[in-house]
Amino acid sequence: MKNRLVPWLMVLPVLVLFLSMTIYPFAFMIWSSFRQYDLSKGAETRFIGLANYFEIFSDRTAIESFKFTAKLLAIAVPIELMLGIGVAFLIRGVRGEKIIRSSLLVPMMVPAAVSGVAWKMLYNYAFGPVNWFLSLFGVSKISWLGDMNYAQLGIILIDVWQWTPFVFLMIYAGLQSIPQDLIDAARVDGADWGRVFLHVEFPLLRPLILVALVLRIIDCLKTFDIVFMTTWGGPGAATHTYSFYIYKVGISFGWNIGYASALSVLLLLVSMLLVNVVFRLVRMRQQLGFGGEER
């Protein structure tokens, strides 16, 4: 082993970048979350203890945004998981598998700003293809993004469209890695399709499904772009996601940095917890060469 200084010099740029761009902002955020810090009311700040945190629980819009984020987690994520698993099994071994696989990946590669544009046109009340399709079944026109009852569904559908491919991809790759012998052996022993799935494939896929689930939860908490592009949180506060609400409080017209910081601290804590779970699930330490086997 040579000079110890050189390796440190090599990480230095990344270190400086992250200290100044993440640690410093996070420290600033925690500091301001305990202060009255509202740019619309002047630049001076003062210490107010936990008041910003208490405000969250009496703030109706904040609670609305909790609810909608919870709905995304409770409805969109399970649909994505089931649909993704279903599609992975559906196209396995079919003719043209590769090209179908690649085409199914397109939605998750499209930048969210662009899919927002596309879906806004699709959902258009007067001329949109979605309403046209429904009209074939005699359903009258629906104001997808403007109606209290449908706007949330509209966002959930976009999320399903964009992220089912992600789940599909993981499960599909997992299926490829199951040795065919194992399935054949079960077959020889007289297991039908359902039993092979239940007793061979599903147990082997379970760790992967778990990773997909947690990664989807983490991403769901970030949902912002698509809401900004399509409903802008409306109608009312129906489609405010938590991230979108922070944006509104802190940047778009609130400028209430203190309160936005308190909201952000909560989100940061939850995310860090989930990231920890993911790291355990994918054995990040071993992947990076720390602990476990050493070469």
Place this chain on the structure above:
Amino acid sequence: MRTILRVLRYILILVCLIFFLFPVYWLVITAFKPSNEWFTWPPRFWSTQLTLSNFLGAKETEVFGGTTGSIENIFPYLRNSIIVGISVSLIATIISASAAYAIARYKVGGAFLAEWIISIRMLPPIVSAVPLYVIFSRLRLINTWWALILSHLVIVVPLGVWLLISFFREIPREIDEAAYVDGASTFQTFFYVIFPLSAPGLAAVAVLSLIQSWGEFLLALVLTNDARAQTLPIFLGRYITGWRVAWGPLSAAGIVTMLPVVVFAILAQRYLIRGLTFGAVKG
């Protein structure tokens, strides 16, 4: 019975393909439709008079007051996206590679440093958006390329470091040692021996960084406020908020924003998948 099941399977696959591809198809076809076919009932799923006027501008589109008739005014945004994207891509590749090498070979900072760097990628960007806004305004960097380059680096570097650590770990240590024996310094080994050997990994990191920077929305929205620094996704955001939205140019702008990302993503598919799933899928 078997045939019925097979037919059913293909029908289901077809339904899936339509569901997942139609929105993109609709965007593409709309971008090439003349203005009289944007708003029709029933919607037109094909056009016999495909045109480039949404991209290049044409007299007929002045129906819309000339303000949103075409995407001629996209150029400053395109320029910003290209400059920010390429800068992020180059800087990210260099600093990720050097950090990844130090971590993979010398275990600098232990597991803690490595995990900390990588975990940054998964944190919600909104969390840093508010403090970054305050900090950048104090530094007078709001609405500059630098604000975007620096903040995008934070998003893309973790993925780059992570991918390259796994890449460098696959290069046998003996190769480094041979270089040392021949009298090369750590830096020389890194630049002349490891760099060339890991060219595919470096290319992947460059491409992935470009993609992420190109499509990034939230930080670009918060840290910029006009055509001097705003990127393409924000240009789209501006279009859509105008009360009279012209579908043709809007879609055309969508294509310009989407095309490089989709093309590069398909090229770098393997690494993209590995990175998105944090090694749960080898790709």
